[in-house]
Amino acid sequence: MAHDLVIRSLRAVLPDGERPAAVAVRDGRIAAIEAHDAVLPAASEVDLGGTALLPGLVDTHVHINEPGRTEWEGFATATRAAASGGVTTLVDMPLNSLPPTVTPAALAAKRAAAEGACHVDVGFWGGAVPGNVAELRALHEQGVFGFKCFTSDSGVPEFPPLSPPEMEAAFREIASFGGLVIVHAEDPASLTVPTDGGYPAFLASRPPSSERRAVQSVIHLVEETGVRAHILHLSSADCVVPLAEAQAAGLPVTAETCPHYLTLSAEDVPGPGGTSFKCCPPIRDAANREQLWRGLAAGVIGCVVTDHSPCTPELKRGDFATAWGGVSSLQLGLPAVWTAARARGHDLRAVAHWMAEAPAALAAVPRKGRIAVGADADLVAFAADDAFTVDPAALRHRHPVTPYAGRTLTGVVQATWLRGTPTGDMPAGDAPAGGMPAGRLLSPRSETS
Template sequence: MTADLVVRSRRAVLPDGERPAAVYVHSGRIVAVEEYASRRGADSDVDLADVALLPGLVDTHVHVDEPGRTEWEGFATATAAAAAGGVTTLVDMPLNSIPPTVDVPALRTKRAAADGACRVDVGFWGGAVPGNLPELARLHEAGVFGFKCFLSPSGVAEFGHLSPAELEAVAAETARLGALLIVHAEDPAELREPAPGRRYAGFLDSRPPAAEYRAVARLADLAERTGARIHVLHVSSAGVAPLIAGSPLTAETCPHYLTLAAETIPDGLTAAKCCPPVRDAANRERLWHHLAAGTVGCVVSDHSPATADLKESGDFATAWGGVSSLQLGLPLTWTGARRRGYPLAHVVRWMASGPAALVGLRTKGSLAVGCDADLVAFAPDETFTVDVARLRHRHPVSPYAGWTLTGVVRRTWLRGVAVTDEGAAAGRLLAGQGSAR
């Protein structure tokens, strides 16, 4: 069989590690992985030489916001940013869009908005909110990848947080369905209203590590008692890692928690505001340790954009909480990993194969025979300076403006076809394992 494409690299990151290889593609799938110099026939032969070849990243935590708040972000802009950052699959969060994805009609509305607009593959989370327990089974069958809930206010009125009794009922139902429950884990009893002003410390004090610790302890007990699959979202406090390590829980963190530090966030830089908050540098180093140890299994963006007037107010009490980093996640994480001596294969595990395994995408996140030919040419030694005007998400807002990062995405392929601005938006809408579609 003649392949459609072969991509060669002396630094291919394969499931068994980094080595020279040639990856052969036919009809959108990887059909062979051979030695770098192999000469099986292919219609197109791309030699990356020392530019690394990675599997497309899988980002399971993205707020696209369309429909309803498309002025914040939309599928066309978000997926263009994803492709530019080496992300070939994303899973969209159920809130910030209107309507939120808390029933099947809302899921249909979301899919209609995304259909034909996506440059990468897109799946959808469902929401678990007060009053929608009967909808979870129907959403599961309709193809969501699992259910997100909050233990504290979400920041938008249309997506309420669960009481302890409601959380218990949702966990029992997701256990019955075999569905994944993903949780924003902050205990509301530990949260305070932030002091108005430009000082980051005032905001940080309003969301202490104890809020995460108490919430994760509750989730660990709940997972043990109910058998529910529970995943802790965006871990910011390294202090919760022992709770996760001793429980059935899984967990993720984000590039902003691995790169920013509370003591270096300038006054008024509300582009760095997020919930839970960025903590101090010592905590950041402990997060890297727990990531390397596998206690925290994934690095995802939690790309949560808003318009510049909401995000850049300069007042940490009133600015929208969310960091836009979908396009920059790979170089941010690689810059930090490289500095600490972690290899590129670790980054691929954290950002590609790990998230893919979490949500059951067996053909994503790996350069292996039978997987989708989602590929990334990544120059791991090349540096660049972050210019917000060149970012592809809707608003040029970033706490990383002016930063020098290592690692440049040279090209992204989706199922063996290069993603370009001129080409068709060929991303597919994906369904989870419970789908009857």
């Protein structure tokens, strides 16, 4: 039987390593993986030569902000940027949209806003906030992938943090139905008000101890309640040891970090006007960055996701005491991480694990994140040795603001396929151009059926 598509690459990044291969696609899934020169009848064929073939990335930490704050970002713009950056699946955070995704009605509003607008597949996190414990099971049954909560101020009034008793109640409820809780972990008692608008004062106001204390509190609650917990956007390498100890003890606690923590440093941040670098928790010094890399290499930190958190340019103006905190990098995460990873001796297989396979496992989407028979044919042509300079005007998220502006990165996404269908312009002459929104709205149930 003829396949719909065959893609050949001398650098196919498979679960067991990188090798020449031909990947055959039928009905949106990978039907076969054969030798590079295998005869595979197909309606269409793409020969990438030495361009790497990666699994589509899975980004489980994206703030799309629609509905309610669509002027910050929206499903159409965010998912087009994702596809341009090799991301084929993302999971949307329950804030900063209005309403936040803390009730089944709010989840329905999210889905209504996203329907027909997405260029990649999209799932949704729910939120755990004061007073909504009774809504958590219903949200779970309606298809959220887990529940985000804050230990400190979220930055928006409609998504307040949980107090310790509220957090324990939410953890126990989520544990009762086998759910996952994902935590923004900064201890509010350790945070202070910056003494001025510069980056050193902002950094000092959110010390490494704030993350470590919050992470230790989460670990304690995991031990007490049995809930599965995941630490979001780990910035402080001081947390690696307690996380490693908890994992060694068999506790179900995992962690992620982000491209900006692995590739940027406090020393890179320009003066008070460099607020594109502002995020919470903050980008720390270069020594801390190298310790994060060691934690990632050791497997204590399991995955790398963007925490794409955009806003309007007006909210990024001012100084580090007043500007909105969030880094926009959805389109640039893969080349940013690959540039830094290869400099430290890591290969494409490691990057694919951190940015595709491991996030897919976190969100329990088994057909995503791998080039394997039966998986969705979500694939990326990646010119791993090509360099480019980041031009904000070429970015496809809503506002061209990014701390990577002007930086030279290595690795160019040449094409992205979603279930075997191109999401944008393909290499000349190889296949017809795509680009119409073809993304699906996901739920854990739909991905395991």
